[in-house]
Amino acid sequence: MNLQGKVALVTGAGRRVGQAIALALAEHGASLAVHYRTSRAGAEETAARIIEQRGRAQIFSAELESVEQIERMVASVNEAFGRLDVLVNSASVFYRKPLEGLTERDWDLNLNTNLKAPFFLSKFAGAGMRKQGAGKIVNIGDWAAIRPYNNYLPYTVSKAGLIGLTRALAKALAPEVQVNCVALGPVMPPDEYAPEQVERLRLATLTKTMGSPADVARAVLFLCEGTDFATGSTLMLDGGRLLN
Numbered sequence: 473m474n475l476q477g478k479v480a481l482v483t484g485a486g487r488r489v490g491q492a493i494a495l496a497l498a499e500h501g502a503s504l505a506v507h508y509r510t511s512r513a514g515a516e517e518t519a520a521r522i523i524e525q526r527g528r529a530q531i532f533s534a535e536l537e538s539v540e541q542i543e544r545m546v547a548s549v550n551e552a553f554g555r556l557d558v559l560v561n562s563a564s565v566f567y568r569k570p571l572e573g574l575t576e577r578d579w580d581l582n583l584n585t586n587l588k589a590p591f592f593l594s595k596f597a598g599a600g601m602r603k604q605g606a607g608k609i610v611n612i613g614d615w616a617a618i619r620p621y622n623n624y625l626p627y628t629v630s631k632a633g634l635i636g637l638t639r640a641l642a643k644a645l646a647p648e649v650q651v652n653c654v655a656l657g658p659v660m661p662p663d664e665y666a667p668e669q670v671e672r673l674r675l676a677t678l679t680k681t682m683g684s685p686a687d688v689a690r691a692v693l694f695l696c697e698g699t700d701f702a703t704g705s706t707l708m709l710d711g712g713r714l715l716n
């Protein structure tokens with residue numbers, strides 16, 4: 473799919489990885505629907521940077537635990553831009569909690585944000601894409617979906633579900649829409665990580681490198697622009713972390 477003149481919605485695009493993906497899609501000609509929940513200033517910055525480069529962008533806020541807000545946001549994007557061609561599900565919650573402390577709320581928060589929201593976003597956005605005759609959905613996953621991290625149980629289950637969702641949606645939205653997943657290794661450590669913790673992440677890869685948000689953006693661009701033949705696939709973008 474040529475991104476020129478297309479419209480992309482990126483969730484969690486007010487900061488970090490989501491912001492890098494949004495900027496890269498805009499650089500390749502897409503108009504950007506920049507989703508945020510609390511990072512309004514970051515979302516405004518993302519949009520301003522795109523507009524500075526003569527692109528088109530608008531910010532949209534939604535609490536992704538609410539299906540009603542998801543439906544309203546997709547409708548607003550269609551209203552604002554007249555179409556929606558690309559959806560990148562990047563927003564996610566991620567926090568450590570040992571099994572004994574896990575509550576029903578932890579389970580719901582992780583599964584709602586990381587799995588249920590991508591499903592409903594894809595359902596609502598995918599319907600329009602099918603009508604248009606083409607579309608791309610990219611889910612941002614995690615290598616730990618396959619080999620779970622210690623003490624992140626609901627998170628790793630949600631990301632395992634996201635790989636299943638990618639495969640199921642690829643069938644359900646075929647042949648018009650291609651749905652793929654990029655399962656990340658360490659590309660941007662949590663802001664609070666100490667240098668020693670970051671170093672441990674780096675050394676745990678086969679490549680002995682940290683990835684970067686730019687690596688993620690290039691993978692998303694490949695799945696949107698580089699080929700129309702991949703669907704239902706999960707690309708391990710993890711420096712070989714899963715194999716180590």
Ligand SMILES: NC(=O)c1ccc[n+]([C@@H]2O[C@H](COP(=O)([O-])OP(=O)(O)OC[C@H]3O[C@@H](n4cnc5c(N)ncnc54)[C@H](OP(=O)(O)O)[C@@H]3O)[C@@H](O)[C@H]2O)c1
Pocket residue numbers: 483484485486487488489490507508509510511512534535536537561562563564565566585612613614615656657658659660661662
């Ligand atoms: N960073 C890494 O090294 C790494 C490694 C493996 C996988 N990943 C995956 O890559 C993606 C991006 O990672 P990241 O580190 O950039 O994530 P992040 O900094 O944790 O940001 C995630 C975004 O999700 C949004 N969000 C969270 N809960 C939400 C909710 N209930 N409703 C609406 N928005 C919500 C937040 O928006 P607001 O700030 O606007 O509230 C936030 O900006 C995630 O899917 C993550 O699992 C990242």
